[in-house]
Amino acid sequence: MSMTSDAKAALNDPEVLHAMKTLSKYGLGVLLVHSHTPSGHMVPLPKGQIGLEDEGRVSFMDLDDADAKSHAEEVAWIWNLADSQIEVVMKCRVSQWCEEE
Numbered sequence: 039m040s041m042t043s044d045a046k047a048a049l050n051d052p053e054v055l056h057a058m059k060t061l062s063k064y065g066l067g068v069l070l071v072h073s074h075t076p077s078g079h080m081v082p083l084p085k086g087q088i089g090l091e092d093e094g095r096v097s098f099m100d101l102d103d104a105d106a107k108s109h110a111e112e113v114a115w116i117w118n119l120a121d122s123q124i125e126v127v128m129k130c131r132v133s134q135w136c137e138e139e
Contacts, residue, residue, distance in 0.1 A: 069114060071116055073089070088101050109131050110130065111130055
């Protein structure tokens with residue numbers, strides 16, 4: 039099975055459904071944490087990397103590089119099983135056009 043089909047199948051799991059219902063109370067949801075290869079294939083997000091949305095475009099970089107970006111807000115997190123802690127997987131840099139609304 040592919041990453042996406044495995045993830046879609048998990049949506050039928052009662053535990054996942056319960057978690058989604060709980061998350062929705064806080065405006066949170068479930069996402070497939072991933073990156074893309076140069077050829078466009080979807081792959082698991084490498085450890086230590088995050089996605090960064092900036093001006094409507096997403097790029098992938100080391101977390102340390104993303105921390106250097108000003109005005110980047112954390113917007114997606116996962117539970118890291120190996121380290122037993124929350125890990126940031128996505129940041130969003132607030133665009134000027136968003137600030138004007």
